[in-house]
Amino acid sequence: xxxxxxxxxxxxxxxxxxxxxxxxxxxxxxxxxxxxxxxxxxxxxxxxxxxxxxxxxxxxxxxxxxxxxxxxxxxxxxxxxxxxxxxxxxxxxxxxxxxxxxxxxxxxxxxxxxxxxxxxxxxxxxxxxxxxxxxxxxxxxxxxxxxxxxxxxxxx
Amino acid sequence: xxxxxxxxxxxxxxxxxxxxxxxxxxxxxxxxxxxxxxxxxxxxxxxxxxxxxxxxxxxxxxxxxxxxxxxxxxxxxxxxxxxxxxxxxxxxxxxxxxxxxxxxxxxxxxxxxxxxxxxxxxxxxxxxxxxxxxxxxxxxxxxxxxxxxxxxxxxxxxxxxxxxxxx
Numbered sequence: 001x002x003x004x005x006x007x008x009x010x011x012x013x014x015x016x017x018x019x020x021x022x023x024x025x026x027x028x029x030x031x032x033x034x035x036x037x038x039x040x041x042x043x044x045x046x047x048x049x050x051x052x053x054x055x056x057x058x059x060x061x062x063x064x065x066x067x068x069x070x071x072x073x074x075x076x077x078x079x080x081x082x083x084x085x086x087x088x089x090x091x092x093x094x095x096x097x098x099x100x101x102x103x104x105x106x107x108x109x110x111x112x113x114x115x116x117x118x119x120x121x122x123x124x125x126x127x128x129x130x131x132x133x134x135x136x137x138x139x140x141x142x143x144x145x146x147x148x149x150x151x152x153x154x155x156x
Numbered sequence: 157x158x159x160x161x162x163x164x165x166x167x168x169x170x171x172x173x174x175x176x177x178x179x180x181x182x183x184x185x186x187x188x189x190x191x192x193x194x195x196x197x198x199x200x201x202x203x204x205x206x207x208x209x210x211x212x213x214x215x216x217x218x219x220x221x222x223x224x225x226x227x228x229x230x231x232x233x234x235x236x237x238x239x240x241x242x243x244x245x246x247x248x249x250x251x252x253x254x255x256x257x258x259x260x261x262x263x264x265x266x267x268x269x270x271x272x273x274x275x276x277x278x279x280x281x282x283x284x285x286x287x288x289x290x291x292x293x294x295x296x297x298x299x300x301x302x303x304x305x306x307x308x309x310x311x312x313x314x315x316x317x318x319x320x321x322x323x
Contacts, residue, residue, distance in 0.1 A: 060273040088310040100314040102273035146274045
């Protein structure tokens, strides 16, 4: 009988400790989230390129939020069929404010986009009152055979 | 049924004087003079009772001793299990550790000292045109140079540095 009581007591202690750990975690998260509920919005930032008459074969650029509380939540491909698939990016960029995206096409020159085209769309989550600001820095803009081209990048 | 059992059954109802072997065996066991099987002496009865009680008393004492000796260990095990449970629960919501360092790839196909999307593009073009390829371009180490290696170079080009380091 005493042995059973002992087992029940230890089981009770174990359950109490587990419950305390769970409650502590929940209280912590409530305290973290409890301060001034921020307004959360979702937005899409389009990255456009104007390569004039140069066909675009490859690009690599860095997108970054320079103001506001911004988290990247998704990345979408461009409007041209050769760049319609989502570009390469590091999955660690999700929930961060910075990402490097890149893509290329080995299609024939006639099939490559030229002029103004949307390269990609970055989906972001913003919170707080501060207006978000973004910047984009191209690292590679190249035409067929990897030759660099002059092109204008803009965000919309 | 065994033959000797059948024999015993056959002897059921016979007088004890006809079982000299059983009588002798019992006498040897209890170190008494030859006894009559039909009359088990009170001393033998008592001796057997005491022997049985001594045997079971020892057994129960040992069981009690074993259970109480293990009780602290059982308690310690329960405490460890409870602590482990609490630790697992607390760790469940902790942020995942960031990789300490990214894998270094030798994907500089164009040899300009940088790994960027143009390296992936160059390898893709060479694969498309069936040009000869160096074995060093097998970045995935699967024995083949293919689209997987192109993807590996591209992923290296866009990789972000671990938190706290510059890319």
